[in-house]
Structures are given as C-alpha cells and as structure tokens.
Amino acid sequence: MPETLQELHGTPVLLCAPDGPPLAGEQDALDLIGEAFGLGAHWVAVPAGRLPDDFFWLRTGLAGRIVQKFATYRLGFAVLGDVSRHTATGTALADFVRECNGGRQVWFLADAAGLADRLAPPAR
Secondary structure: OHHHHHEEEOEEEEOOOOOOOOOOHHHHHHHHHHHHHHHHHOOEEEEEHHHOOEEEEEEHEEEEEHHHHHOOOOOEEEEEEOOOOHOOOHHHHHHHHHHOOOOOEEEHHHHHHHHHHOOOOOOO
C-alpha cells in the first residue's frame, strides 16, 4: 500500500502506508518531506511501526532531529498508532508525547480518525 494524499477537514495529509520503509534517520525524513511537498501536503502521518526503537529512546536524539526537520519545513508530523510500550518504560518519552500533543506541529495519535478530529475546525 503506497503513501496516499487525503484531505482531512480541508487539510492535505500524506498518509504513509504501514508497510513502507522505516523512517530511520534525517535523510528518510527529508525524502518524506520532499514527497509531501511534491503532493501539496501540509501534514505527514507516519505509522508508529515505521519508526525504529531509537526514535522512542529520546537520549539518541533521533526523535528531535526528525521532528526538527518537519518543523523547519513547516509540515505537521503525526505519529499514528499505539506507543504505550515505549512510554511505559520511563517518564521522558511520556512527557515528550504529552508536550507534543499540546502543541500544533507534532502529534501522537491512535489513528487517522484521531488526526481528522484534531484537524477539524473548532465547534461553534
């Protein structure tokens, strides 16, 4: 299943396939950013399973480097799926996830439906 561009509440989102290559480094992030720009996406949603364990071990710095690439290019970055096995091992990642979810650039969400909910305009 290839990456697909979908409109979620008027926001173009590149939804990455679960069986695609891992997002294992900065070059992988840049390649995905290039693909997103080529398709006109404003957000990129990556299944958690495509991220290596190093991403979730904050001391490696991989998460920070990847998140920074998306921020530099002003693209939203969503990690979709269950990351509880990673957040259960310590407080640093749980704090990082909570902080990200309180912002507007990086979100950790259960699925694409959760992303659609976050991208929905506020109710009046």
